[in-house]
Amino acid sequence: xxxxxxxxxLWALFRILFCIAIAVVCFAVLSxxxxxxxxxxxxADGKTSDVMALLQIVSLLFYGFAIFxxxxxxxxxxxxxxxxxxxxxxxxxxxxxPATPMQIVWSKLIAAVLGILFATVVSxxxxxxxIIDWHSNVMQEFMGVFGELFSELVARVREAPLLFAENAxxxxxxxxxxxxxxxxxxxVGQLFTSRRKLMCFVLALAVVFGIAFLEALIVDxxxxxxxxxxxxxxxxxxxxxxxxxGELITDVICIFIVxxxxxxxxxxxx
Amino acid sequence: MTxxxxxxxxxxxxxxLYKSYGRSPALLGVDLKIEAxxxxxxxxxxxxxxxxxxxxxxxxxxxxxxxxxxxGKAPCPATxxxxxxxxxxxxxxxxxxxEQAVAFSRxxxxxxxxxxxxxxxxxxxxxxxxRIKSLSKGTKEKLALILTMARDARLYILDExxxxxxxxxxxxxxxxxxxxxxxxxxxxxxxxxxADIEPVLTxxxxxxxxxxxxxxxxxxxxxxxxxxxxxxxxxxxxx
Numbered sequence: 001x002x003x004x005x006x007x008x009x010l011w012a013l014f015r016i017l018f019c020i021a022i023a024v025v026c027f028a029v030l031s032x033x034x035x036x037x038x039x040x041x042x043x044a045d046g047k048t049s050d051v052m053a054l055l056q057i058v059s060l061l062f063y064g065f066a067i068f069x070x071x072x073x074x075x076x077x078x079x080x081x082x083x084x085x086x087x088x089x090x091x092x093x094x095x096x097x098p099a100t101p102m103q104i105v106w107s108k109l110i111a112a113v114l115g116i117l118f119a120t121v122v123s124x125x126x127x128x129x130x131i132i133d134w135h136s137n138v139m140q141e142f143m144g145v146f147g148e149l150f151s152e153l154v155a156r157v158r159e160a161p162l163l164f165a166e167n168a169x170x171x172x173x174x175x176x177x178x179x180x181x182x183x184x185x186x187x188v189g190q191l192f193t194s195r196r197k198l199m200c201f202v203l204a205l206a207v208v209f210g211i212a213f214l215e216a217l218i219v220d221x222x223x224x225x226x227x228x229x230x231x232x233x234x235x236x237x238x239x240x241x242x243x244x245x246g247e248l249i250t251d252v253i254c255i256f257i258v259x260x261x262x263x264x265x266x267x268x269x270x
Numbered sequence: 271m272t273x274x275x276x277x278x279x280x281x282x283x284x285x286x287l288y289k290s291y292g293r294s295p296a297l298l299g300v301d302l303k304i305e306a307x308x309x310x311x312x313x314x315x316x317x318x319x320x321x322x323x324x325x326x327x328x329x330x331x332x333x334x335x336x337x338x339x340x341x342g343k344a345p346c347p348a349t350x351x352x353x354x355x356x357x358x359x360x361x362x363x364x365x366x367x368x369e370q371a372v373a374f375s376r377x378x379x380x381x382x383x384x385x386x387x388x389x390x391x392x393x394x395x396x397x398x399x400x401r402i403k404s405l406s407k408g409t410k411e412k413l414a415l416i417l418t419m420a421r422d423a424r425l426y427i428l429d430e431x432x433x434x435x436x437x438x439x440x441x442x443x444x445x446x447x448x449x450x451x452x453x454x455x456x457x458x459x460x461x462x463x464x465a466d467i468e469p470v471l472t473x474x475x476x477x478x479x480x481x482x483x484x485x486x487x488x489x490x491x492x493x494x495x496x497x498x499x500x501x502x503x504x505x506x507x508x509x
Contacts, residue, residue, distance in 0.1 A: 004377045015365075092361035095330050097378045098351035193291060264332055 001099045005107035013077055013115045021122040024070055027063040028126040034059050067123040074119035078112025079182045083200075086262075087190040101262030102255075105183065112179050166240040173247045180254035181207065187261040219246070280342070281306040281425055281456045282327065287336035289322050289480075296322040298480040299336070304456065306424070309448075309470050311488075312460040313499070314477035315507050320460045321358060323477070324429050328355050340425065351380065354423035358430040358460075362402050362410055369398035375417050386450065387420035408435060415443055422452040429460045432467070440466050464500040474499055476506055 038052045085094045086104070094104060157164045185207060189200030223242050227235050282304040289297040297319045304310055312320050325331040326338050329345030340349035362371060368391065376384045391398065394412055402410065415431060428447065432440040440463075448470055451457055459467050474491060476484035483506060484491070488499060495502060 008374060008377065012363075012365075089359045089361055090363055092330070092355070092357040092359060093363070093374075096328060096350055096353075096355050096361075098347040098380075099378075100347055266330060266332065 001097075002103050002107050005097075005099060005104060006110055009081070009107050009111035010114065012081060013074075013111050014118070016077060017074060017115055017118055020066075020070055020073060021118070024063075024066045024122060024126050025129060027059065027066050028129040031056070031059040031063045032129060063126075067126060070119045070123050071116060074115045075112070075178070078108070078115055078179060079186070081112070082108050082183050083186045086266075087186070087196070095266065101266075102259055105255075105258055105262070109176060109179055109183070113176055116175060160236075163236055163240065166237060166244070170240055170243050170247065173244060173251070177247045177251050177254075180251050180258070184254040184257040187258045190267055191261065191265055193267070279305045279307075281340065282310075282458070283339040283342075284323070285337050285339075287323075287326065287338055288334045289319075289326060289331065290334045296480055297326075297333075300477075300480070300482055302475065302482065302485060304458075304473065306456050307454055308472035309457045309459060310473045310475065311464070311467055311471040311499070312458055312475050312477060313462065313464055313503060315462055317479075318477045319480040320477055321429055322480075324355075324357075324427055324458070324460055327427060328353065352424040354379075354418045354421040354426045356414060356418040356426075356428045356431055358433070360410060360414070362414060364401075364403040366402050367398065368396055368400050368402065368405075368413060371402060371413070371417060372398070375420070379421055381422040381452075383420050383422060387416055390416045390420065390446065390450070408439060411435065412439075412442075415446060419446055419450040423455060424452070425456050425458065426451060427458040427460070430462075431459065432461060432463055437466075444470060464503045468499045471499065476503065478507060 034052070034056045038049075038056050041049055041052060082105075084090055085108075097104070182204075185200050185203045188203055189196050192199045223239070226242070227238055230238055280303055282302065284300045284302040287297055287300040288295070300319075300323065312323065314320050322331065323338075326333055327340060327345060328350070337344060340353060343349050363374075366374070372384060372387050372391075375382045375387070388398070391413070394409075394416075396405070396409060396413060402413070405413065411431075411434075415428075418426065418428070426447070431447070432443050435443065444467065447457060447459075459471070461467060468488070471488045473487050474484060475482060484502070486494075491497075491499065491502065497505075
């Protein structure tokens with residue numbers, strides 16, 4: 001059942017994400033074309049048309065906004081789909097399906113994570129379109145900077161491969177964690193019979209401030225005490241593992257909240 | 271009939287069922303036992319608790335007290351697999367095309383008969399390529415009904431299927447319901463339009479302000495009172 005649910009979830013998400021991806025790539029191509037035109041019309045003393053310069057700036061602004069907002073939009077779509085298909089009119093269909101609440105949630109979570117990864121990859125890959133056939137000096141400088149960054153990364157991986165892997169795991173876990181926190185907030189919010197979206201927003205703020213408060217007052221001092229008691233060589237590893245443990249604990253709590261609410265407290269009053 | 275056979279034949283059961291929305295009670299100690307087969311009318315005025323009872327049966331709401339059983343089980347994936355539900359709200363996904371909605375039902379429900387669904391859609395002239403949001407309100411309701419009745423379920427729960435439609439459409443809906451139900455299945459028709467559905471009902475439940483005030487076979491009611499359900503309803507729910 002999860003496969004079937006996932007198939008439909010992916011279609012529902014990617015029908016929008018593909019359109020945005022095409023727009024992002026088009027902005028990259030447009031920016032590249034305008035840059036090429038601007039460079040071709042630049043005089044020997046470096047003067048260029050004001051109109052071209054303005055167009056170039058505007059296109060770069062739109063492109064920059066597009067690549068950063070694409071990932072945010074993918075996240076928002078994943079969260080929106082959870083709310084819409086569980087707690088609005090579409091919930092009648094979703095909750096009629098012979099699937100357990102967790103099968104439904106897993107399908108939505110996996111689809112949302114894949115959507116966000118897709119957005120990240122497309123945003124990054126669109127930069128390649130942007131730098132095709134760049135002016136040779138600029139290209140060399142650009143590739144030089146990338147080369148230095150890449151060499152630095154390779155050196156760090158060689159120096160501490162385990163630490164690199166631990167950081168990669170922590171980063172990978174953060175994405176589903178964010179989604180699960182959002183799902184938990186929405187599930188708690190639907191317990192209220194009115195002003196549900198407002199209650200979800202208030203809950204989200206409360207959780208954010210609550211976590212920050214807990215971290216500052218309890219988690220950080222405890223972590224500092226623990227880290228102070230271990231050998232220096234192990235400090236970085238332990239710090240990352242404490243992060244991973246925190247994320248996993250958050251994930252488990254959120255899963256239990258969502259599961260409990262969907263099994264026992266769902267309140268479909270659309 | 272032995273108690274074991276009786277248990278197996280009970281498709282819908284409520285035991286001391288209470289449901290409140292905050293401080294507002296919706297159901298007050300509902301006890302029901304409905305045998306499989308037949309067409310059951312869940313009848314009552316607006317706000318009597320009909321939709322609440324239906325949503326409890328589908329696991330979309332949770333009881334405050336008591337329990338509700340479908341085929342001997344609390345609402346769960348197994349009961350949803352044998353129950354086809356038509357809510358009184360629009361549950362269709364607006365961005366989908368009709369064929370996508372059919373494919374979705376085919377994938378999610380093992381008892382969904384795609385050929386039957388397409389046949390009914392063709393009879394109504396509903397193009398599979400149309401987007402659901404471009405359909406009229408009445409056509410959306412017919413599509414929703416077709417997606418529900420194209421299943422070979424053991425229990426069909428239809429919440430206000432004929433409210434807000436013209437008399438010709440009502441006849442079509444009732445004809446669709448009666449001709450497409452799986453053999454031996456039970457139909458739960460939840461409505462306040464008694465006169466239209468009385469001819470097809472075999473059992474009637476009157477619900478008033480969260481309480482069951484009548485739970486009888488239609489034939490027995492007519493024999494005992496000499497009145498039609500519509501007349502009884504008007505008497506019972508007179509303002």
